[in-house]
Amino acid sequence: MSEGPPPAADGAVRRRRRRWAAAAGALLVALLAVALSYRGFPSISSLSRGGGCGCPGARKYTGMVEDCCCDYETVDAINEEVLNPILQDLVALPFFRYFKVKLWCDCPFWPDDGMCRLRDCSVCECPDNEFPEPFKKPYSGLSPENMICQEGKPEATVDRTLDTKVFKGWVETDNPWTSDDETDNAEMTYVNLQLNPERYTGYTGDSARRIWDAIYKENCPKYPSEDMCQEKKALYKLISGLHSSISVHIAYDYLLDESANLWGHNLSLLHDRVLKYPERVENLYFTYLFVLRAVTKAADYLEQAEYNTGNPEEDLKTQSLVRQLLYNHKLRSACPLPFDEAKLWQGENGPELKQEIQKQFRNISAIMDCVGCEKCRLWGKLQVLGLGTALKILFSVDGENNLNQQFQLQRNEVIALVNLLNRLSESVKFVHETGSSSQEIIKQQSFSTLQKGAS
Numbered sequence: 098m099s100e101g102p103p104p105a106a107d108g109a110v111r112r113r114r115r116r117w118a119a120a121a122g123a124l125l126v127a128l129l130a131v132a133l134s135y136r137g138f139p140s141i142s143s144l145s146r147g148g149g150c151g152c153p154g155a156r157k158y159t160g161m162v163e164d165c166c167c168d169y170e171t172v173d174a175i176n177e178e179v180l181n182p183i184l185q186d187l188v189a190l191p192f193f194r195y196f197k198v199k200l201w202c203d204c205p206f207w208p209d210d211g212m213c214r215l216r217d218c219s220v221c222e223c224p225d226n227e228f229p230e231p232f233k234k235p236y237s238g239l240s241p242e243n244m245i246c247q248e249g250k251p252e253a254t255v256d257r258t259l260d261t262k263v264f265k266g267w268v269e270t271d272n273p274w275t276s277d278d279e280t281d282n283a284e285m286t287y288v289n290l291q292l293n294p295e296r297y298t299g300y301t302g303d304s305a306r307r308i309w310d311a312i313y314k315e316n317c318p319k320y321p322s323e324d325m326c327q328e329k330k331a332l333y334k335l336i337s338g339l340h341s342s343i344s345v346h347i348a349y350d351y352l353l354d355e356s357a358n359l360w361g362h363n364l365s366l367l368h369d370r371v372l373k374y375p376e377r378v379e380n381l382y383f384t385y386l387f388v389l390r391a392v393t394k395a396a397d398y399l400e401q402a403e404y405n406t407g408n409p410e411e412d413l414k415t416q417s418l419v420r421q422l423l424y425n426h427k428l429r430s431a432c433p434l435p436f437d438e439a440k441l442w443q444g445e446n447g448p449e450l451k452q453e454i455q456k457q458f459r460n461i462s463a464i465m466d467c468v469g470c471e472k473c474r475l476w477g478k479l480q481v482l483g484l485g486t487a488l489k490i491l492f493s494v495d496g497e498n499n500l501n502q503q504f505q506l507q508r509n510e511v512i513a514l515v516n517l518l519n520r521l522s523e524s525v526k527f528v529h530e531t532g533s534s535s536q537e538i539i540k541q542q543s544f545s546t547l548q549k550g551a552s
């Protein structure tokens with residue numbers, strides 16, 4: 098009697114094993130799909146969102162950006178080919194790299210916020226010798242007292258080093274959409290934005306959450322239904338789009354290994370905070386188009402503005418890049434009206450609604466003084482001023498929809514506006530480039546976790 102199975106039976110066993118493997122594979126895929134949907138992943142069909150073939154990994158966002166006049170494909174193409182390269186060069190030039198800001202934490206809402214007091218030196222509890230020497234190096238422009246007050250997080254500190262270039266002043270004018278008085282120079286300092294990239298700072302927990310909660314709950318609640326008016330919906334989307342962009346920058350430049358001071362992309366953070374929620378990506382594109390519309394609407398004003406910093410070569414370059422940004426032929430023909438602001442404030446109660454929303458936005462701007470991390474406060478203030486400037490341009494000071502003769506921008510508003518556009522452009526680019534690959538990485542991670550669990 099032979100001990101092993103006959104050759105014919107051997108083939109049958111192999112076929113049976115293959116069938117079992119196929120069935121087990123199908124079961125795993127089904128389990129994976131359930132697990133992914135449980136974790137809040139969009140379904141495979143919603144991944145393609147009208148992208149044609151519906152294959153996972155295919156481009157996700159197609160068609161018109163909601164409430165805008167330009168589609169996702171055009172935004173991605175124009176951003177990558179035209180806008181991003183111009184903006185990247187522009188923000189590095191002297192005119193756009195120095196931002197005037199009141200960094201003192203002067204929170205009007207939570208005077209007892211320990212986090213805020215501590216970080217701004219009212220209470221300095223950490224002894225200087227707690228900080229390793231290499232941590233101090235990049236911040237040599239700061240006084241030792243300032244170093245003490247960063248709770249061991251030097252990456253959250255603003256580097257105030259400036260070069261010796263001088264500025265030619267612009268008009269001093271206040272922005273009605275923001276709470277800071279932009280004409281008041283007391284306690285204002287200049288910051289070189291190039292030395293302070295927006296990135297991971299370690300600012301998390303209750304303090305950060307409280308800021309976002311206050312912004313959303315009290316000042317721009319998520320629109321509950323289709324009934325909500327367009328203007329309130331737009332305010333929510335602007336803030337949500339800005340929030341997405343901040344999260345994208347944290348994910349783009351993340352401290353991966355603190356002991357080795359290793360920085361890099363954190364794709365799972367990008368996925369968990371932004372990509373997992375299609376609405377957050379949509380709001381990012383919305384905010385980008387809104388700000389782009391403001392920049393192109395103010396084209397004549399911006400073209401004639403003074404970009405003098407005392408460095409003729411760099412200033413000529415600034416002027417030339419500003420013109421390229423404003424009058425780019427590709428942009429003008431592909432996306433002539435990124436957002437149609439004329440549709441807003443048309444109802445009977447338009448003027449009252451505008452006052453209400455202006456007040457809410459001013460409140461949001463005041464909340465920036467409560468952000469308990471200096472660098473986050475810097476970028477929070479800059480970007481909120483940038484949005485306030487876009488709102489001022491689109492719905493100019495006296496409520497007219499057209500820019501009137503008296504319309505004026507402050508230099509700092511223009512700096513904030515262009516730097517905000519650049520931040521949004523970077524976020525759109527990163528989301529577009531890594532969107533589908535990060536989905537794949539997360540899926541593979543979930544798949545191997547599932548496999549480990551099954552074995």
Ligand SMILES: Cc1cc2nc3c(=O)[nH]c(=O)nc-3n(C[C@H](O)[C@H](O)[C@H](O)COP(=O)(O)OP(=O)(O)OC[C@H]3O[C@@H](n4cnc5c(N)ncnc54)[C@H](O)[C@@H]3O)c2cc1C
Nearest residue numbers: 296297298299300301305308309337340341347377473477
């Ligand atoms: C003005 C400001 C600037 C900041 N800048 C930085 C920075 O430069 N670097 C840094 O490391 N940290 C920064 N932070 C902190 C950062 O934004 C997060 O708060 C922090 O990383 C904790 O993240 P989280 O996962 O708790 O969710 P959070 O981002 O704090 O979100 C809180 C809640 O808001 C909702 N939410 C999240 N995203 C959106 C969205 N796009 N649209 C609508 N709702 C949303 C969700 O319900 C979420 O649970 C900043 C915070 C603020 C308020």
